[in-house]
Amino acid sequence: METLLLNKDDVSENVRMPELIPAVEDAFAAYETGDAQMPAKSYIDLPQYNGDFRSMPAYLDAGDWDAAGIKWVNVHPDNPDDFDLPTVMGTMVYSDPENAYPLAIMDGTELTMQRTGAAAAVATDYLAVEDASSFGVVGAGVQSYTQLEAIAAVRDVEEVVVSDVDDEAVQRYVDHFADRFDVRAGSISEAGHCDVLSTVTPVRDPIVSPEDVGERTHVNAMGADAEGKHELADDLLLDAKLVIDDHAQTTHSGEINVPYGEGVLADEDIYGEVGELVTGQKDGRTPEDGVTVFDSTGLAIQDVAAAHVAYEHAREHGNGYDFDLLGV
Template sequence: MSTLKQSDQEERSTIMIGADELADCIDMASLIDAIEEAFEAYEKGDATMPPKTYVDIKEHNGDFRAMPAAVGDSAGVKWVNVHPDNPQKFDLPTVMGVVVYSDPETAYPLAIMDGTKLTRFRTGAVAGVASRHLAPSDASSLGLLGAGQQAHTQLDAISNVIDLDRVVISDLDDDAITEFITAESHRTVDIVSGSPQDVANCDVISTTTPSREPILKREWIKDGAHINAIGADAEGKQELESDILADANVIVDDWEQCSHSGEINVPVAEGVLSEEDVHGDLSSVVTGSAPTSDDTDITVFDSTGLAIQDIATAELVYESASEQGLGTSIKLIGA
């Protein structure tokens, strides 16, 4: 990874990159590769990622989270919130984010960019990385549990690493399913509506719901299936029956985060799963140091999101915006 840096001769400035321009800076295939390289760097000790820091704002039923990292020639921090009352009270999203992307050599802030859409893209991309390494070799079907925004990036990413011929999508909201199928109608793959059991019968499955009760049952999951568990992001959330995790090779992005608020948090709290039961983390999978899985093993990737993913994505966005002349340059730092 190499960062485009402003020369000493030119006047330094910071690029402001909004959500619409950020989308124009993302190529999913390149992002999947960049995310994989970030996990490799972390495994090899070439990346720094302090623990995520939480700032509780109890009087407003919310919190802020700071996620800093340095990866290769890139450094930055994502400042993200979770305010569940926002949609009803203020007509604002529950989760919003901003990324500050800096030059590690000088510490100059090269860019400030939308972190909400960036998170959406990198979450899809990391499922692409996991699916590339963990899905059965003959995988051809994708099941999507949940028809929200993340379902689109899951499809985009996984279709970049697997030759899909069928996609099954399930959601409690029939209109959301219809909207999803319409929005993705440009793809050559066959996309159909189905039940959670239909989703569970696919070769690769991505779950993106906020459920606090298991939806997918162990008896529905076939041998060799790979599951990207994306939806659980807080204590008590769970999309997969605990027996699935007990029988699967479980891969985490980070044990501490996953055991606290990922898909495995409930089985861990119940004593069904411990750190010793985890097959490995994604860094060890992409570098080949984790035990291998064969095509009869069920695999589950528990994704809670890491700062190295954000900064690897921010690097691509910054470089693309610079090359295309996108964003608004401002003089943020005074002499």
Template sequence: MPTKILDRRQVLECLPMRDAVEAVEEAFRAFALGEASMPPKVYLPIPEVQGDFRAMPARFSRYAGLKWVSSHTRNPRDHGLPAVIAVFVLSDPETALPLALMDATALTERRTGAAAAVASRHLAKAHAKIGFVGCGAQARSVLEAHRVVFGDGFEVLAYDKDPAAAEAFADEAGGRVASLEEASAVDVLNTLTPSRTPIVEADALLPHTHINAMGADAPGKRELALDVLLSASVYVDDPKQALHSGEVNVPVRDGVYVEADLAGTLGEVIAGLVARGEGRTIFDSTGLAIQDVAAAARAFERARLQGLGLDVDLLNREI
């Protein structure tokens, strides 16, 4: 069986955001119910460029897969390249055949945006005002996914330490530029920065604000002050990953927050195993390999159905 190769454009074409939202929600539910398997994420630091590679394997439904993803924050400045570059291998668990090799930068953008919107669907109490702290490429997919879930009737407030980035995003979104405090005083707040110092303070939030904390994905990163965590019910995508590299990792390291303080996982809420908390809620997102497998499977199936992508005999067993 040939291996299907999909580039960025083809992945985006074969994975509409609505499909990504459905796939990610299914993956969260399956993981909570023990119907998917996912070994720990492996980090390979590249300290000379302040970057790293991450290997993310998982099995979900009829597929297994591995994402090889980088986080090289100097890339845009030094090389004119994206900070995140990734590839994904989708395999058949029964035969081990490589079914597809695809750009996973687009895949990651789609499934990360979808994860935030799925969290908002299950944890937010309202969505009239949605704020963004950090207005880069990922903010656009988070916005698109929220429009899939909630429609486009909400107000968008944009803040970025780079005013030009906030203005560009606000213009595209049909929203408006706001101060950090104003962008935080919303129904749903999406934080999407690589910060290592807290940005959002509890005093800026509404009593019912739901936060999608998307930026912390490595040890030492954090976007929320400790008083924010302590004032909210915190749900994670995976406890081990969150404690190691999620929004709670620094407070855990410092001994002021422990695993028992977590309210549960998003998957448990979706599966009806854990109730949504009253008052403020936080989704601490580190990104799960099962999300990638679920999304990649959707892209592969659509590409196969529509005859898209390049079919290559990687094994070439005649040689």
């Protein structure tokens, strides 16, 4: 047997939103119904290198298919300046659940970007107004691109507003999508008054207030992935219909971690988990809803679902490089 090696381009080519979004939705459903195992994300802190490692294992049974894997990912903020390397890099090991054979080793960085967008799309599909046609994004880094790609797969996006303190990053974003959308630079408030807003920044002091969003805006809070990170004002979170991906992770390192830890926001302020919407246990958007918020920390089940899509399509298309990892 051979193991398939997939680099960034291979992953990008074989993980497409039309297939990825339903796979991630299946993963949320499996987790909610108890058909998934996902131990808590573990951290190795390396203060001497201003960085950390995170391990994210999971198994899920989606009915028609099951999958297992683990992502090994880092966050080293000094990498771009000191080593000309990305701040975040990931490696995904995708295994056969039946016999544990390593079916593939693939780039986890591209995989993470794609599945993060897909998770936002799942939540958006349940929580945004049906006729949403405008999308705003705060933060023009790498994650912002797949946010638009994914949201446009579930809503008919026409207008896009991007906001960032880095004018060059904003211009790159505008140029990238100019031939597909009516996209322009704008303030946080202009982005926030779109029908759907995604925030993808690393800030620790909230930058989006209740006044910065529209009366029926759906917000995907995607930036917080560690303790202390916090993009949305507490009042905005408290006034919104708040949906999370996983209670343990969001209270530890998601958008709500700061107000939850301070006792400002409690369990009764959380409407539910996205898996409850997917499985029909709780309603998504209703006519009475105003602002809705999805707090996404990124779950290992999403990585496994994305790896499943990447592997199956790569085999179908003959992409990647086969090598004899185990010699069996």
